[in-house]
Amino acid sequence: MSDSINSGRNHQSAVHPQSHGFALLFRLADICIVHLGFQLALKLAGAQIAAHEMLVTIMGIAGYLFFAESLALYRSWRSxxxxELITTNIAAWLLTIVWLMVCASVVPERVPLTESILVYWLFVGAAMLVLLRLFSRQAIFSLRRRGFNVQTAAILGITRSGIALAKNLEENPQLGIRLVGFFDDRAPERIEVEDEQGKALLGNVDYAIKLAKSGALDVLxxxxxxxxxxxxxxxxxxxxxxxAAIHILPDFFIYNLLHARWHEVGEIQTLSVYDFPLDGLSSWLKRVEDIALSCAILTLVSIPMLLISIGIKLTSPGPVLFKQYRYGLDGRKIMVWKFRTMNTMENGTKVVQATKDDPRVTRFGALLRKTSLDELPQFFNVLQGQMSVVGPRPHAVAHNEEYxxxxxxxxxxxYMKPGITGWAQVNGWRGETDTLEKMEKRLEFDLAYIRNWSVWLDLRIVFKTIRQGFTGANAY
Known part of the structure; x- marks a missing residue:
């Protein structure tokens, strides 16, 4: 049965449910609409501001993207x-017009927008933005009805609320959530509520969790x-x-939430317990921060990186870079780059952590590891979008499977991109984790970082990393 669930999921996930492809397309489309709306507003108002058109267009686009991100317009609106989507869209556009009005009143010589231009731009832009959402939403719904961009889901517990949820999922195929069935620990004869939707009892709850861990189920x-x-x-x-995304039909008190958010499935409300913490403006700010910091740091360390590369080639045979699979955002494998510091290139199912006086570490490599200079190539991973400057440190795949x-x-x-440095590392939990307690403490600080993330916390960690000199007692 798990094979059939897996095959169905692979066929239907032509567009991965966690991908940001649609969000990127909407951003690009919105940029075009803001620009086109401005041009139409000028024609309708019979005005010409050729000398300042580029500046006004950029200010309009920047303002709209800022407010749209702030209102989380580009998050998934699947459920x-x-x-609510249209209300959020209009709110972002109204705030943009207000922003342009303020700019026009403060610097009228640079932003020569008349009342007629702003009024036309307001209505033309709003109409185009709403029509874009309307037609694109219908197009996405049509794709989902045909089996694309679909999440595979299961309900744990054959209860009245669970059956009501199943009914709403069945009646709303445009949501793109394919219910495979129910899982319940009770024997069929002990189940008091009848499943009018005819969804089969596929097994017990432990089996559903096993399927979720294997990636066969996207949502529970x-x-x-x-x-x-x-x-x-x-x-x-x-x-x-x-x-997997975990949602609870909220009829009880929930403990230890990592990141909770209310969702709607038809007329049924659910509360996500384990969900992605960065959305809307937060994810945008995090990405801008990563690009800015990476570009600045790579500019500063370009010459040292060249010298390190030469030092590695002169002191030991082998490549300059060591590439190893790690787990990234959403538990997906990514290829992480480091300067080679060992005589071996372990990247299999068994990877032994470096220990004190490890014979595999070269003399020059020991210096790089002690000062964390071996991590510098990971700034290219950050620019690629696979890592972040600050976040939970990525572990080797073998270590992940163990812990x-x-x-x-x-x-x-x-649930957050791995980082070059992190809250755990600046608090003394870096390097070898030779006991389970050490890894538990690292996890404790990683989860605390995810719960409390902010740009200021990231900057604090970066400055603390610089102040500590990139060294640590357990770094070898």
Whole structure:
């Protein structure tokens, strides 16, 4: 049965549910609409401001993108009402017009926008933005009805609320959530509620969690009564060892939320427990921060990196760079770059952590590891969008597979891009983790960082990393 679920999921995930492809297309389309709307407003108003058109266009685009990101317009609206989407869209555009009015009043010689131009731009832009959302939403719905951009989901618990949710999912195929069935720990004869939708009981809850960990299920809906609080807590702990989105039909109190957000599936409300913490303006700010810091740092360290490359070639045979698979955002494998510091190139199912006086480490490599200079090539990973300057440190795939089975909630650290430095590292939890307690402390600081992320926290970590000199007692 898991093979059929997997094959269905692979066929239907032509566009991965966590991808940002649609969001990028909407951003590009919005940029074109703002520009085109301005040109039409000029024609309708019979005005010409040729000398300042480029500046006004840039200010309009920048303002709209800022307010759209601030209102999380480019997040997934899969399970949200169209009315809310349009309201958010119009709000972002109205704020943009207000911004342009302020600019026109402060620097009229640079932004010569008359009232008629602004009024035309307001209505033309709003109409085009709404029509874009309307037609694109219908196009996406049509694709989802045909099996594309679909998430595979399961409901844990055959209860009235679970059956109501199943009914809403069946009646709203445009949501792109394919329900494979129910999972329940009770025997069929003990189930009091009949499933009118005819969805099969596919197995117990542990089997559903196993499928989620293997990647066969994208979403799990927990539909259990309040009296099953203990069992629900056990499920949440088990599900933390996966990157599936977990939603709870909210009829009980939830503990230890990593990042909670309300969702709507038709007329049913769910509460996500483990979900992606950065959305809208936050993700945009994080990416801008990464690009700015990476470009600045790579400019400063370009010559030292060249000298390090020469030093590696002169002191030991082998390539300058060492490439190793790590887990990135959403638990996906990424190729991380480092300066080679060892005589070996371990990248398999068994990777031994470096220890004190490790014979595999070259003499020059020991200096690089002690000062963390071996990590400098990872700034190229940041520019590629695979990593962040600040975030949970990426671990070798072999280590991930080991610790995810030993530490509850270990995989939650993958809800944010891995970083070159992190909150755990500047608090003394870097280097070798030769005991389970050390990895648990690192995880504790990683999750605290994810819960409390802000640009200021990132800058604090960067400055603290510089102040500490990139060294540590456990770095070898």
């Amino acid at each position: 949200t009402r169209f009315k 809906y927990i539909a259990m009564p309040m009296r099953a609080e203990k069992r629900i807590n056990e499920i949440l702990i088990d599900c933390s060892d996966s990157t 995810r089975s030993l530490i509850n909630g270990y995989m939650l650290r993958h």
